[in-house]
Amino acid sequence: MSTNPLLTLSPSQIWGNQANNPISSLMLTYSPNVIESLALAPISLQEKQLNQTLSQVQAASSAWSQLQADASAVMSQLTTLSSGLPFDAQSASSSSPSVATAAASSEAASGSFGLTVNQLAQAEVDHSAVFSSATQAANISGTFTIALGPTSGTSPTTTSASVTITSGMTLEQIASAINSSAGQYVKAAVQDTANGYQLVVQANQPNQFIYYGESSSTSILNNGSGELGLVNASSGGTVISSGTSNNNTEAVAQPAEYTLGNTTLQANSNTISNIVPGVTAQLLSVGTTTITVGPNVSQMESSITKFQKDWNQLVQDVNTLTLPVNAGPPESSSSSSSSSSSYKSNSHQVISSPQPLAFVQQAQTALGETVAQTAAGPLTMADVGLQWNYSAQDGTLSWDPNGSSQISANLSTLLTTHPHSVASYFQKLSKKLMPILQVFAQGSTSVSQTAQSSLETEINSLTLQKQNLAAEAQSVAKTARQEYLAMANSITGALGVYNYFQNVVLGGPSSSGGGFAT
Numbered sequence: 001m002s003t004n005p006l007l008t009l010s011p012s013q014i015w016g017n018q019a020n021n022p023i024s025s026l027m028l029t030y031s032p033n034v035i036e037s038l039a040l041a042p043i044s045l046q047e048k049q050l051n052q053t054l055s056q057v058q059a060a061s062s063a064w065s066q067l068q069a070d071a072s073a074v075m076s077q078l079t080t081l082s083s084g085l086p087f088d089a090q091s092a093s094s095s096s097p098s099v100a101t102a103a104a105s106s107e108a109a110s111g112s113f114g115l116t117v118n119q120l121a122q123a124e125v126d127h128s129a130v131f132s133s134a135t136q137a138a139n140i141s142g143t144f145t146i147a148l149g150p151t152s153g154t155s156p157t158t159t160s161a162s163v164t165i166t167s168g169m170t171l172e173q174i175a176s177a178i179n180s181s182a183g184q185y186v187k188a189a190v191q192d193t194a195n196g197y198q199l200v201v202q203a204n205q206p207n208q209f210i211y212y213g214e215s216s217s218t219s220i221l222n223n224g225s226g227e228l229g230l231v232n233a234s235s236g237g238t239v240i241s242s243g244t245s246n247n248n249t250e251a252v253a254q255p256a257e258y259t260l261g262n263t264t265l266q267a268n269s270n271t272i273s274n275i276v277p278g279v280t281a282q283l284l285s286v287g288t289t290t291i292t293v294g295p296n297v298s299q300m301e302s303s304i305t306k307f308q309k310d311w312n313q314l315v316q317d318v319n320t321l322t323l324p325v326n327a328g329p330p331e332s333s334s335s336s337s338s339s340s341s342s343y344k345s346n347s348h349q350v351i352s353s354p355q356p357l358a359f360v361q362q363a364q365t366a367l368g369e370t371v372a373q374t375a376a377g378p379l380t381m382a383d384v385g386l387q388w389n390y391s392a393q394d395g396t397l398s399w400d401p402n403g404s405s406q407i408s409a410n411l412s413t414l415l416t417t418h419p420h421s422v423a424s425y426f427q428k429l430s431k432k433l434m435p436i437l438q439v440f441a442q443g444s445t446s447v448s449q450t451a452q453s454s455l456e457t458e459i460n461s462l463t464l465q466k467q468n469l470a471a472e473a474q475s476v477a478k479t480a481r482q483e484y485l486a487m488a489n490s491i492t493g494a495l496g497v498y499n500y501f502q503n504v505v506l507g508g509p510s511s512s513g514g515g516f517a518t
Contacts (some may be wrong), residue, residue, distance in 0.1 A: 008225025010111045032484050036262040039480035043473045050294065054462040061455040063321040068357055068448035070314035071441035075434065077307045082430035084302035087415070089296035090281055096289035097365045100281045104293050107276030112292045117283050121206035121270045124253035127191075134171045134190045137267035140228060141167040143222035145213040146182040148203060150268075151253050156211040163187060165220070171197055174228075178224035184208060196400040199228065200250070207255040207268045210247065223248070256283055287381045300422070304385055305399055311367075312389075312396040318360045319394055355447050364395055366436055372428035374421035376414060381429075384422055385411045 005073050080086060088108070095407045099117055102402060131138060147156035159184035171190050178188035178201065188201045203210050212221055212231055223229040231246050255266040260275070270283040279293060300471035323346050368388075372379045381387070384402035401411035440447045 009118050009459065011239070026215060029066065032481055032509060035484045036477050036480045038248070039476050040473055041164060043469060045251055047466070047469055047473075050462060054459065054466070057455055057458050061452055061459065063317075064448050064451045064455065066125075067314070067351075068441045068446070068452070070310070070317050071437050071448070073310040074307070074314055075312050075437045075441065078426065078430050078434060078437070080304060081423070081426035084420065084427070086300055087295075087419040087423040089299040089479045090278065090293055091296035091299070092291055092293045094289045094291055096287060097284075099283075099285050099287035099289040100291070101284065102275075102291045102293075104296075105278045105280075105282050108276070108293045110294045112290055113276060114290055115275070115281065115287065117286050117287045118259060119286060120266065120283055121256035122251055123203040123206045124208065124210050124247070124249060125200060125202045125251035125462075126230055126247045127201075127250050128171075129223055130196040130198055131171050132196050134192075134197040136170060137164075138171055138174060140165060140169070140174070140220050140226055142214065143177070144221055144391060145211075146178070146201075147183040147210055147211045147213070148185050148205065148208040150253065151209055153209075155211075158185060160211075160213060168447050171199055175199055189274065191493055199230070201230065202251075203253060204269070205268070207253055209253055213245070216264055217220070258283060261516045295416050295419050297412050300415045300419060301401060301411065303383070304422075308397045308399055309384060315360055315395045318342060318356045318401060320348045322353070322356045323348060324349055334409070353386050353451065356440075359436065359447065360395060363433060363436050366432040367429065369424070370429045370432050372421075372423040372425040374418070376418035376421035379421060379425040383411070383414065384425055 084105070088106035090105035090106055090108045092108065094101050100115055127230040142163055145160035145162050147160040148158045149156040151337040153469070161184065163178050163181045165177055169177065175190050178186065184204070185202055186201050188199060191198050191200050192487050201210065205406050214221055221229075221233060222232045230248060232248060247499045255268055256270050257264060258272070258275075258281075259265070272281045272283065275281040275291075279291065281291065325344060325346055338447070367381060367386075370381065381397075382400075385399055387398045389396040389398045391398075411422075441449075443449065444453075
């Protein structure tokens with residue numbers, strides 16, 4: 001469908017440059033775009049207001065979602081603390097960490113035991129004959145096998161891996177071929193020695209012999225011209241070597257050996273699981289050490305400080321997203337020793353509901369009033385290292401494990417001597433605080449979820465209004481252009497009449513370059 005020329009030309013092209021023509025002077029002021037803009041002005045205003053409202057509602061919905069997530073994090077950590085599991089944590093230390101280190105699980109019993117490391121577990125390492133170059137052809141060809149077997153036996157217990165080499169391969173390429181074919185058993189590399197280059201083959205596991213074999217038609221493993229020299233003698237067609245019996249061994253395969261009390265034990269690894277129940281030891285060198293197991297105070301404190309941080313995040317977000325003004329730190333008066341909080345407008349407020357603040361205040365009351373009767377005596381939040389942040393005066397918590405505890409021992413001592421008393425405190429706190437948190441954040445009927453659902457409905461409604469407004473704008477724009485076209489056609493006729501009066505009736509000069517012929 002072709003476009004009417006009146007909608008594609010500028011006003012001066014349509015009406016000409018007729019300064020003394022009142023009709024064309026009027027129309028020079030207007031264009032299709034101007035007419036359309038005037039027609040759309042009320043809709044544009046509605047759209048602006050609608051977008052502002054939608055942005056505000058979306059921000060409020062996001063804020064409620066954030067508060068729900070914050071409260072859920074507090075619930076999650078409170079559940080963990082009230083379970084008592086963090087206060088079962090044990091740690092292990094070594095008096096000689098260069099000899100052995102240790103780690104303990106919650107099943108480990110507190111106490112100490114002596115440990116003597118007699119020898120470390122070691123993987124077998126074999127070396128080849130010396131070659132003058134690692135990058136020139138070794139002129140060795142044939143096939144041999146590699147397998148592993150325990151040092152306590154006399155034969156391999158793994159399936160043999162077959163390695164094939166050709167005469168054009170370099171020492172580095174032979175190492176690569178071994179790794180490609182037998183990498184599940186050994187690792188091969190080339191080492192630079194004072195006399196030349198050697199192929200080094202190391203077992204992937206300690207306390208395992210490396211077994212080499214070759215067929216009766218080849219002899220490439222021996223020490224001889226055109227041979228690798230990984231073994232001392234080869235008769236062909238048989239399993240050739242096991243450990244030190246025939247291999248050119250650089251490091252001997254052996255088990256770890258250690259003594260607990262009067263008992264000497266062996267292991268295939270230097271990592272000894274359950275060296276005593278719940279304790280894993282890492283043997284590092286020959287020598288003697290004492291392993292001590294006790295409560296893991298640091299880990300317990302980390303669990304409490306996570307609750308503190310989650311609580312602070314919740315309170316700070318409630319303050320930021322809901323308060324019209326924020327209270328700052330107290331400001332001391334120069335004329336008086338008294339101080340008062342400073343206040344300033346909060347530009348981040350997006351929730352006007354009083355419910356989040358009321359929820360936090362209720363939770364703060366529960367936290368401040370909780371007292372647990374335990375084996376260590378009555379415990380409050382101060383006894384477990386939690387204090388109100390009086391410097392900020394914003395409802396957050398500060399961490400003070402050695403501060404104003406009501407009992408003689410600081411938190412570290414309390415966790416060492418009575419860890420389950422601290423667990424009892426959090427169990428009591430959970431009974432008071434958890435229902436408040438659940439009403440606010442848990443489930444489809446919670447305060448936060450109900451607010452989000454309501455806002456989501458409003459968002460959907462506003463989005464639909466935007467779509468309807470956009471359709472209305474298209475219709476208004478189309479109508480405005482149609483009306484402009486009709487007006488232009490009418491005025492074109494009026495311009496013709498005007499020119500007629502100028503030229504015929506009044507005898508005036510003809511106007512140039514204006515209007516369309518009628």
